[in-house]
Amino acid sequence: MALLRITSPHTQRTGHRTAWIMQMVILATLPGLLVQTWLFGWGTFIQVLIAIATALVCEAAVLKLRGRSIMFFLQDYSAVLTALLLALALPPSVPWWLTVTGVAFSIIVAKQLYGGLGNNPFNPAMIGYALLLVSFPVPMTQWFGAYEVTAANEVMAFTDSIKLIFTGAIEGAHAVDAYTIDAYTMATPLDAFKHKEGLMSSEAFATLPALQPANINAFFWINMAYLAGGLFLLYLRVITWHTPVALLSALAIIAGFFYIIDSSNAASSWFHLTTGAAMFGAFFIATDPVSSCTSNRGKLFYGAGIGILIYIIRTWGGYPDAIAFAVLLMNFAAPFIDYYAQPRTYGHKEAKKGLKTGGDNP
Amino acid sequence: MLQQAQYGFHGGIHPPENKTQSLQLPLGQPPLADRLILPLGQHIGQASQPLVQIGEHVLKGQPIASNNGFVSSYLHAPTSGTIVEISEHQVPHPSGLPEVCIVLQPDHQDQWIERQPLVDWQTLSATQIIQHLSSMGIVGMGGAGFPTQVKLAGSEKHTIQELIINAAECEPYITADDMLMREKTDALIQGIQVLQHLAKPEKTLIGIEDNKPTAIERLQDSIKRLGANIQLIVVPTKYPSGGEKQLIQLLTGKEVPSGGLPVDIGIICQNVGTCVAVYDAVHLGQPLISRITTLTGNAISAAQNVEVPLGTPVSHLLQYADFDATELERLVIGGPMMGFTIADTSVPVIKTTNCILAATKKELPQPAPEQACIRCGMCEQACPAGLLPQQLLWFSKSQEHDKAEHHNLFDCIECGACSYVCPSSIPLVQYYRHSKSTIREAREAAVKADHAKVRFEARKARIEAEAAEKEAKRQANRAKAAASTTKAAAPATKPAPEKAAATSASDAQTILKKLKVELALTSTKLNKAQKNLQAAQESGDSDTVATLQGQIAELEQQKQAVQQQLESTHVESTHVDNATNVATPQTNKPAINASTSVTSAEVKKAKVALAIASTSLKKVQKQLAETPDDEALKEKETAQIQAIADAEKALQDAQQAETKLDAADGASPAKKPAISDALKKAKVDLAIATTHLKKAHEKLAADPDNEELKARVTSREEKLAAAKQALEQAQTQDQTHEKTQEATKEATNTAPVNTDALKQAKIDLAMAKAANKKVEKAIEKAKELDLPELAGLEQQHQAGLARIQTLEQSLQDMNQGKTQTAPAAKKVQVDNPQKQLKIDHALAKAALNKVKREIENRRKDGASEAELNTQGLLDKLAQCEDKLAATERQMAASETE
Numbered sequence A: 001m002a003l004l005r006i007t008s009p010h011t012q013r014t015g016h017r018t019a020w021i022m023q024m025v026i027l028a029t030l031p032g033l034l035v036q037t038w039l040f041g042w043g044t045f046i047q048v049l050i051a052i053a054t055a056l057v058c059e060a061a062v063l064k065l066r067g068r069s070i071m072f073f074l075q076d077y078s079a080v081l082t083a084l085l086l087a088l089a090l091p092p093s094v095p096w097w098l099t100v101t102g103v104a105f106s107i108i109v110a111k112q113l114y115g116g117l118g119n120n121p122f123n124p125a126m127i128g129y130a131l132l133l134v135s136f137p138v139p140m141t142q143w144f145g146a147y148e149v150t151a152a153n154e155v156m157a158f159t160d161s162i163k164l165i166f167t168g169a170i171e172g173a174h175a176v177d178a179y180t181i182d183a184y185t186m187a188t189p190l191d192a193f194k195h196k197e198g199l200m201s202s203e204a205f206a207t208l209p210a211l212q213p214a215n216i217n218a219f220f221w222i223n224m225a226y227l228a229g230g231l232f233l234l235y236l237r238v239i240t241w242h243t244p245v246a247l248l249s250a251l252a253i254i255a256g257f258f259y260i261i262d263s264s265n266a267a268s269s270w271f272h273l274t275t276g277a278a279m280f281g282a283f284f285i286a287t288d289p290v291s292s293c294t295s296n297r298g299k300l301f302y303g304a305g306i307g308i309l310i311y312i313i314r315t316w317g318g319y320p321d322a323i324a325f326a327v328l329l330m331n332f333a334a335p336f337i338d339y340y341a342q343p344r345t346y347g348h349k350e351a352k353k354g355l356k357t358g359g360d361n362p
Numbered sequence B: 001m002l003q004q005a006q007y008g009f010h011g012g013i014h015p016p017e018n019k020t021q022s023l024q025l026p027l028g029q030p031p032l033a034d035r036l037i038l039p040l041g042q043h044i045g046q047a048s049q050p051l052v053q054i055g056e057h058v059l060k061g062q063p064i065a066s067n068n069g070f071v072s073s074y075l076h077a078p079t080s081g082t083i084v085e086i087s088e089h090q091v092p093h094p095s096g097l098p099e100v101c102i103v104l105q106p107d108h109q110d111q112w113i114e115r116q117p118l119v120d121w122q123t124l125s126a127t128q129i130i131q132h133l134s135s136m137g138i139v140g141m142g143g144a145g146f147p148t149q150v151k152l153a154g155s156e157k158h159t160i161q162e163l164i165i166n167a168a169e170c171e172p173y174i175t176a177d178d179m180l181m182r183e184k185t186d187a188l189i190q191g192i193q194v195l196q197h198l199a200k201p202e203k204t205l206i207g208i209e210d211n212k213p214t215a216i217e218r219l220q221d222s223i224k225r226l227g228a229n230i231q232l233i234v235v236p237t238k239y240p241s242g243g244e245k246q247l248i249q250l251l252t253g254k255e256v257p258s259g260g261l262p263v264d265i266g267i268i269c270q271n272v273g274t275c276v277a278v279y280d281a282v283h284l285g286q287p288l289i290s291r292i293t294t295l296t297g298n299a300i301s302a303a304q305n306v307e308v309p310l311g312t313p314v315s316h317l318l319q320y321a322d323f324d325a326t327e328l329e330r331l332v333i334g335g336p337m338m339g340f341t342i343a344d345t346s347v348p349v350i351k352t353t354n355c356i357l358a359a360t361k362k363e364l365p366q367p368a369p370e371q372a373c374i375r376c377g378m379c380e381q382a383c384p385a386g387l388l389p390q391q392l393l394w395f396s397k398s399q400e401h402d403k404a405e406h407h408n409l410f411d412c413i414e415c416g417a418c419s420y421v422c423p424s425s426i427p428l429v430q431y432y433r434h435s436k437s438t439i440r441e442a443r444e445a446a447v448k449a450d451h452a453k454v455r456f457e458a459r460k461a462r463i464e465a466e467a468a469e470k471e472a473k474r475q476a477n478r479a480k481a482a483a484s485t486t487k488a489a490a491p492a493t494k495p496a497p498e499k500a501a502a503t504s505a506s507d508a509q510t511i512l513k514k515l516k517v518e519l520a521l522t523s524t525k526l527n528k529a530q531k532n533l534q535a536a537q538e539s540g541d542s543d544t545v546a547t548l549q550g551q552i553a554e555l556e557q558q559k560q561a562v563q564q565q566l567e568s569t570h571v572e573s574t575h576v577d578n579a580t581n582v583a584t585p586q587t588n589k590p591a592i593n594a595s596t597s598v599t600s601a602e603v604k605k606a607k608v609a610l611a612i613a614s615t616s617l618k619k620v621q622k623q624l625a626e627t628p629d630d631e632a633l634k635e636k637e638t639a640q641i642q643a644i645a646d647a648e649k650a651l652q653d654a655q656q657a658e659t660k661l662d663a664a665d666g667a668s669p670a671k672k673p674a675i676s677d678a679l680k681k682a683k684v685d686l687a688i689a690t691t692h693l694k695k696a697h698e699k700l701a702a703d704p705d706n707e708e709l710k711a712r713v714t715s716r717e718e719k720l721a722a723a724k725q726a727l728e729q730a731q732t733q734d735q736t737h738e739k740t741q742e743a744t745k746e747a748t749n750t751a752p753v754n755t756d757a758l759k760q761a762k763i764d765l766a767m768a769k770a771a772n773k774k775v776e777k778a779i780e781k782a783k784e785l786d787l788p789e790l791a792g793l794e795q796q797h798q799a800g801l802a803r804i805q806t807l808e809q810s811l812q813d814m815n816q817g818k819t820q821t822a823p824a825a826k827k828v829q830v831d832n833p834q835k836q837l838k839i840d841h842a843l844a845k846a847a848l849n850k851v852k853r854e855i856e857n858r859r860k861d862g863a864s865e866a867e868l869n870t871q872g873l874l875d876k877l878a879q880c881e882d883k884l885a886a887t888e889r890q891m892a893a894s895e896t897e
């Protein structure tokens, strides 16, 4: 009788594999994707397809080069998720090669060159995003407006979206202005508010097209969709509440503080939470487990740090939205935070800090 | 009376309970097995000492093995019958190593020995009852098997606030405690009352999971009926609520301090099975000879709980429960979370066996391939100890042991909750076990190095003191030698040296034998302690771990000391043997014999001193084993070790003097005493320096990073060089002197010296060969059993081979007629570095082999683990290969020279 000899434990929770976690996160983005497509047209949807295809090809190629089992690693869905998150963050109208570049950089450099899943210190999707934002600032800051407030007054048709993404131009009956996409795009509310050029807040909301209720509402619904997805993940315990709650509260508190001080120039907490990518960032980007903090207490510091950085960059920095940079900056700090935010172990009077031994006398 | 737990603990998991299967049938009573196998180590601590002999007939309940030290336990015959065997046998232990067992063949009379219950226990003192429990062989039946008397003895020094009875039984599948509580409710409550009498707690709490409603009901009923002052507290079903620390937290909100014991915070925790055993012992006078065990798993069709005599083989129970061998994939002793697998169904049920889980492939599938840690934190949410398992994994993998320790690795109770939830199927607990053992080894090595340092300093001081003394002695010897030449004709001195040599030879043999026995005993004890330690670690029993670690360190030291003694005695006995052999032809040289007799007497004296010192050391060590904390005794031990070293040194000196005299045999000592003394001294110094260097090298090889050792080696090398120079000087002097005397000396002296030397060389060679053969045999045995000593033996073997080679070489040289003293001495000089090189080479080879073997083992263990562990090993391998190449190069160089 050849009996199996292995050490305990001898049993494992079934069905909760890494791939399952990734799949659940992917599933949780669907409401956001649907709303985005519904309100702004097919652009995002097409970007997602391009991104996923690129990611799979890049991942397989690198795995082959590294001599790893391709199918084993592709099946963990991590590449798909990275691509999906990046595509969701991109403006719907960017040309295809931009998406491909971003995803390829995310997968090859930010993920695989660091040793693959689990070893990347930075969020790969945000690395890709930051690269594109720095290299191609113009296409990266053009966003579709909600159709009610654009010149076109309708969402771009599917074929037009494809043409736009693959050829850089659209033509034909649907377009009011056949050779430009300006009819469809405008600044995001955050962008518009940032560049209100001396206008008082109230004036800006009254005059700037991007700050019209229809546009603001569109972004509000997108944020709500991501919030719903995030709650779903919390319910499944795929993520814990610490990071998103800390991030959103920190953002709300700091925004509220400045709004109270100067309501004529600063935007309200509500505006900050619902018009940018706050929810998406809080539930889907900042919670990326690999590059974030790992202890519960650490996650609180980490999330709060991101929230504060978002506000700082949005308000005083050079970019309208700041999720990517805020997250990457906190990725830097994550290991350090982890050392200083260890939980208190059973039987110890207090939690240990830092890395030095000694000092703890239970 | 019935309460819900007010506190909680962090983390925990909810694995499928799988408890109903084994509760369908009532408590079974399988027929008696043909043979009961009773391991001597069924508990934490020292193995018991057999009280019976093969062929002896014993009655049920008769003690068959007794306490062997403080932390040990009695063992009793589970039924009447005959002892048929006392030998090594497979036992249920994670290590899979065999252990000495008493095998009992039942006579089916089941005839009890006279039982002596403590009817008036309520009037007896705690000490008396604890004594009784100890003689009844009661140990903790929950898992680790900690002797109950030891645990209770701890309560005498503390005021006990809470006596906690662990009835949680949180491991999936196991229902043994549940069944026990249903069947023996009153016995349980009365057993608790005995414990209350002993520990005098302010409160007594039973903690039970809410998935055992029947047991809860019966307990409530029984507590009321017996009017016991016990609170029943129901805790939610969550693994590992039955862990001692977690249950304490659930019931009291208190935490056992890290590295401490429950008794430190005024708590004693006992398992329900132990309470019933206490009842049996006190009320019925029955020792612990049977227990309730769960037979479950899908490979068994009649899953149930059974009450079985200890020693019943698992195979017997499997058959009784109707199992399907073709379905069986994994046989687990204990539960699926913390149990261990066994490969051999012949192992017996012991005092701690609470479950036998015969799982099919579908039930406990092979673990999925390990993926990368995605730092999802699920392990952290599950960890009941409040650790960061993912960080610990990271540090374990990267061998950053200090960081792992700083992240409280040693507070991990190895419950397996983290591994259970990990989505990447990482065998986290396995990594932690590995790291823990690595850290422990390093710690022990550090302790050893400290000891070595102290010893080294002491030795240095001693050697300096002795040098002065020796000088004085030498003066005296010289005078004596001069005197003896005048008495050369006196025949009365003739038989003395022979006899002296013979006596000291037999002396040495006896000491040698004794030492060997002692070494074997120490090794066995050490192995045992290590095994126990592992068990303790696996069960997370930090208290025992600490005691055992102390014990092991001590034993290892002891073993080393004995080994050293043995080595030196071996050399000695060889010397003495040779001396006896050589003595006979010498009888026609009375002049030399006279002076030899003086030194021989000295040798004898030194030997006696050594023997006395060894015996008293042994005595002290024995005492020390019994009372390991006695500082005074420890000091005594150190002093004795010192004394032995002194005695050895004196002996060596005497022997060296003797050998030198033997060698000087042919020379005419009266004529050139000054020069030959200088030569002698130089040679002795050289020999000593060489030995020291060799020793230092060996130590360094064993512990290559030790700066101190390195420094020592360098200083040794310097000394050696100085000694060589001195020798050379002396030799040139000697040669010139010799030349002037050549004419008179040559005819008479050279020949006998050479024949004697030749003879001795031959004997040496034969001895070395025989010794090496022995080592070879030992290696074979070690390989068979896969003992850890293998590497050491191989080193020894290699060193032996090197020695044989050198001996052969020198023999050849002698045969070729290189008879001149000076060239021969030079040859030795040349030989020494070569010999050293050879030894180095052999050592490097052995180390390389060891690493290779380890890597192979790792590879066998599975690809995933290999990925991690071979990393460090590969480095080591490369290092070893480099070293080997270097020694080879050196050897080639010295050969061409």
Ligand code: SF4
Residues within 6 Å of the ligand: B372, B373, B374, B375, B376, B377, B378, B379, B380, B389, B390, B393, B418, B421, B422, B423, B424, B425, B426, B428
């Ligand atoms: S549960 Fe596994 S994958 Fe998740 S953090 Fe822990 S070790 Fe890593």
Ligand code: SF4
Residues within 6 Å of the ligand: B382, B383, B384, B385, B386, B387, B389, B411, B412, B413, B414, B415, B416, B417, B418, B419, B428, B429
């Ligand atoms: S095995 Fe150790 S690290 Fe893992 S959950 Fe249990 S206590 Fe925590």
